[in-house]
Amino acid sequence: MQIFKAVFGVLLLLFCLTGCKTYKEPQPITQKETEIVTKTITKTQRDTIIQVKADSSYYEAYIDCRDGKPKILDHSSGKPQKVRPGKNLKPPTAKIDENGKLQVSCESLEQQLTVALWENHILESKLKEKTIIPPPVEIEKKLTWWQKLYIRTGQLSILILLIYLGFKIPWKRLMKLF
Incomplete structure (x- = not known):
C-alpha cells in the first residue's frame, strides 16, 4: 500500500507540473x-x-x-x-x-x-x-475539451495538495522554532 501511495503521489506531481501549450513564433512588431x-x-x-x-x-x-x-x-x-x-x-x-x-x-x-x-x-x-x-495574437487552434480537462485537473490537484500539506505540517512545532 505504501508503494501505491508513493507511485500515485509521484504520478500526481508529474501530472500537476506538466501543461499544454503550443510553440508560437514571435510576431513582428509594427x-x-x-x-x-x-x-x-x-x-x-x-x-x-x-x-x-x-x-x-x-x-x-x-x-x-x-x-x-x-x-x-x-x-x-x-x-x-x-x-x-x-x-x-x-x-x-x-x-x-x-x-x-x-x-x-x-x-x-x-x-x-x-x-x-x-x-x-x-x-x-x-x-x-x-x-x-x-x-x-490570433489563436490558430483552440484547446480541445481533453486539454481543457487536463488543465483544470492539474489546478484542482495542486489545490488539494496544498490543503493536504496545510493539515499535515505540524505548525505548532514550527512556530516554536522561530
Missing part, C-alpha cells in the same frame, strides 16, 4: 511614427536712423560794375570761373538783384532719415514620436 512640426515666427520692428552728412558746393566769380550796376562775369566770356557741385547738391546759382544784393545757394544741413526695419525670426522644431503597437 511601428507607428508621428512627426510634429512646430513653427514659431517672431516679428520685431527695429527703428534705424540714417544720417546724411552735411554737404556744400562752391562758386567763385568776378563782379564787375557796368553802367553803375554790378554784373557777374568771367574775364573772357562772362561766365562764372569755378563751379563745383556737392555730392547731393546741384551746382550753385548766383544772381545779383537790382539793389545790388548777391544771392548764392550753396549748402545743405545734416539730415536724418528714420527707417523702420522688420526682422522675422522663424524657429522650427520637430518632434518625432514612435509608438510600438504589437498586433493582436
Whole structure:
C-alpha cells in the first residue's frame, strides 16, 4: 500500500507540473511614427536712423560794375570761373538783384532719415514620436475539451495538495522554532 501511495503521489506531481501549450513564433512588431512640426515666427520692428552728412558746393566769380550796376562775369566770356557741385547738391546759382544784393545757394544741413526695419525670426522644431503597437495574437487552434480537462485537473490537484500539506505540517512545532 505504501508503494501505491508513493507511485500515485509521484504520478500526481508529474501530472500537476506538466501543461499544454503550443510553440508560437514571435510576431513582428509594427511601428507607428508621428512627426510634429512646430513653427514659431517672431516679428520685431527695429527703428534705424540714417544720417546724411552735411554737404556744400562752391562758386567763385568776378563782379564787375557796368553802367553803375554790378554784373557777374568771367574775364573772357562772362561766365562764372569755378563751379563745383556737392555730392547731393546741384551746382550753385548766383544772381545779383537790382539793389545790388548777391544771392548764392550753396549748402545743405545734416539730415536724418528714420527707417523702420522688420526682422522675422522663424524657429522650427520637430518632434518625432514612435509608438510600438504589437498586433493582436490570433489563436490558430483552440484547446480541445481533453486539454481543457487536463488543465483544470492539474489546478484542482495542486489545490488539494496544498490543503493536504496545510493539515499535515505540524505548525505548532514550527512556530516554536522561530
